Amino acid sequence: MELRQLHYFVKVARKQHVTQAAQELHVAQSAVSRQIRLLEEELGVHLFVQKGRNLHLTSVGRLFLDRIEGILTDLERAVIEIHEFSDPEAGEIRIGFPHSVVLNLLPSVVASFKKDHPNVKFRLRQGTYNSLIRDITKGEIDLAFISPFPESHEQVVGEILLTEELFAILPADHILADYNSIRLEQLKDESFVVFSEEYSLRTIVMSACQKAGFIPKIEFEGEETDTVRGLVAAGMGVSLLPEMALTEISMLQPAKVRVTEPRVTRTVGLIRRRGDQLPLVAEVFRRFLIEYFQAKRGGSK
Template sequence: MELRQLQYFVHVARMQHVTKAAEELHVAQSAVSRQIHRLEEELGVRLFMQRGRNVQLTPVGQLFLRRAESILDNLDQAVNEIHEFLDPEHGEIRLGFPHSLGIHLIPQVIAEFRAKHPNVKFRFKQGMFASLIRDVLDAEVDLAFISPLPDKNDRVCGEIVLTENLFAILPMNHPLAREEEIDLQQLKDETFVLFSNGYSLRPIVWDACKAAGFIPKIGFEGEETDAIRGLVAAGMGVSLLPEMALSHTSSFMPAVVRLKEPGVSRTIALIRRKGEKLSTVAGLFHDFLIHYFQEEYRSR
């Protein structure tokens, strides 16, 4: 079995099309088909079924794909580790994070880190709570910011690096828009604009409203902080957003009002695979982040 066969197989499996995989690999379609055929002969099974112009993995093909991807990922990691051992300043860090951190926090920490390590490369992956954990476990990313810290998964470990407050956001013409602070209970009769299911901010807002004595009436749902903020600014309802998501301003903004104590907050954690040593460059970035949030970030 050749490495090239595994690479061709994985490309075809992901694209479900031999011609498109060949184009991406910059080789002839016949070469891809030939290598797939040889791989099937060696294994003694069919890996693909024809579905019109596309191909689809057989059940055994799906099983083999997981192993093949793991083999190729391990090979890539081994090559990266060698490069990093020779020169960790030219390594690559794979980082996952939720969308709400991509507006301000991620660019800020990357800029600070690259000021000291300008040749380190980054590969980013955004996702929701469950998908970020999966990306860490599948070795798609080395580290991930997540909210909250997973407490029911013994395959990841991490630490809380930041706690931030949530603020009420209201249309500019709302009767409470000019208040310095309000009780969440004052919004009990309002229509809420919330994140869709699967986003960690949704249960935070939902539980806060329940603690304030009411169930939020949902009028609209969104998947990005910009969308939530824009819908509220357009008068579609009210919502709660973390401070970081409100750092970016535009000409079309909602009113931002502080919630009275005890207020509403969320924790942000940095997680990694448990029992597995980080690569040299990822470990360097991890230590930088811990120091950054313990010392530099809190002093701002």
């Protein structure tokens, strides 16, 4: 069975006429008829039945057409992807991210990259720490921002892009709201608003509180930084959030206070599947991100 035969078969099935199919294929009618006959002989079935001047698919011919059209579509897509894989100025980058990174970081780096690579497309997928690692290892995304960065993992590898400080956030009328800095233990008797268990920021907050000598009393849980920030601003408790989640000004704005004992930080990294070669366009973006954050660290000194 040859690829040419399959293309001829699909064309005849669509046109229901050998002559019209041959004209669109720019080959002789006899060549199309011969390839269809050879295909039927190889399969041992009749794919078409003559009705007047037209050819109609038999029941097995319709079944074969459904399968072959899917195969040819996948083949065409594979050829396109191979070309895009080797072209740094085209193609698509599939990238994942946690919600706490998307607020300011992701839009700014994508916009900066597209200034020099305007034809590159991005497919974005939001996820939790575990789901992002799963999507990377399954090959569903090329790269993922992740926090905290997994220092040692059997299936993913990458680079730390930045280390970010977490601040205490308090209701605006809280007794500590006007302080320049506080010790985390000063919040031991407060109710906390934290992320749900599948989010890594919850683990960071819980670990920091335990290091400060107490287990926080959890009053509310949320799944987005806006929710946590809004609940704190409304007086429902206190929390810790990374600095980039606190840059946006909203109607419900909590007080932001530095924590000095212990100093609470998180790493934000970029991961890819271990042992895999990235599509060239994704590799160009990865190198851009490393240089982008290196320059930001240098500029902040």
